[in-house]
Amino acid sequence: MQSRPYKIWLLVLIIPALLVGGCKSNKGKRAPGLLDDSETAEIVDRIETIKQVYHLSPSPAEMLSVIDVADLSFDTGLLNPRGNMDNYLDTKSRTMGLGVYITDLAYAALFGRHEETLDYLEVVRNMAEQIRVTGAINDELIEKARKNVEYIDSLFNISNEAFINMLFFCERNDRPNTVVILSAGAFVESLYLAVNLAGDNGQTDYILQHLADQKYALDNLMTFAESMKEQDPNVAAVIEDMKPIKEIYDGITVVAGTTTVETEKTAEGQPKKLVIGGGSKPTLSKREFEKLKKNTIELRNKLISN
């Protein structure tokens, strides 16, 4: 008993020491001031010592918004039924299911489907809570959706905000593996929607090009996934799931070209503007499209039926 005060005072000394040791200290610094050019050059030379690389992919709403929905009709039959939510029992199927549902939410929002948008927002909230991605969709966001049912743009922004909130939550809580699995589910569902939209509607060529362009998003997603596979067997399983799709994209023709950069005149007060064009261009033949469609439908149906 006598030693308790001693222990407490020891803690007083140790805890601050640990805290200071765990972060960057500023001790012994000189007063900051402007450096001359030679010092600046020296600093620039020392840069490039450490390189962090981030491979990023678009949100499902952004992937789908490339498609001009003006001439297309909304097909409820393409959505993953809400009732399927209860079938997902393990982390991987729940996380991929969440990716599927958030894409369906974006699809409904893109077509300005009020009822479906609100319904799927609720599904996404429940699924997110099941995998402990909490707070991404709060009452405020749902209320905002309710109040903005008339505005397609607002619904689109809300579905995008929900996805971005999930990314932020995962990043804050050091869950990059969840981002990979969620993004894979979202990617498969947006491909599924796109291959089904690429019917005989006059936009076929445009949607085919959009599908071919998904090669870039898939490459980034798979690079990110590869960096995570050792840490999470679920990520390794997702890579396996995605293999048939990746193989199709790896096999498509990429027409070589030179990237061009032009400077465009801008109005006063606007930032400098460049226009980037040319460069290589992936293309998808009808045969490759049919193969992609078949494999995508198979994979997506496997995902939603778990």
Added chain:
Amino acid sequence: MKCIRQIQLLLLLIPTGPLSLVAQDCVDYHKLGDCMMDRQKGYKLYSQSKSVSMDPTDTVEFNIVFYGQKDYIFSFCTHGKLYPIHYVLLDPESDKVLYDNEKDRYIESLGIGFDVTKTLTIRVDVVARKASSEEIEEYVGCLGLLIQYRNYTRKKVNLQM
């Protein structure tokens, strides 16, 4: 009672400054920092906007997919001591430099129109002109890249295959 008082004293004595450093959260810095000053009407926030923590000896690379037929605005922001921000746009296929903001006095905002869908590598470091040499070694701050986009307002280019 004596013990409780000692615990209270202990909590008071724990310095709060280092705690704020430990808990530094850069995740949504681009939505809070100077970047938001560039927010433009009619543009949507791109989900690939990103913030990271970095120090003046770091180089960060973002590999980002940009859809064709869209105008984007890139806005970079950081803490006062880490300015100016140096960024280079690279074509990942050829590793060719498409743009270097050093030639434009390290401008922090740049508009880019993409005729076709493309991945860009954005390589970023901070020159930290106002930082002392010790700070260059030790200072950690947030770097934000806010990306906004809208559909092309000019004539569409032919995308038919």
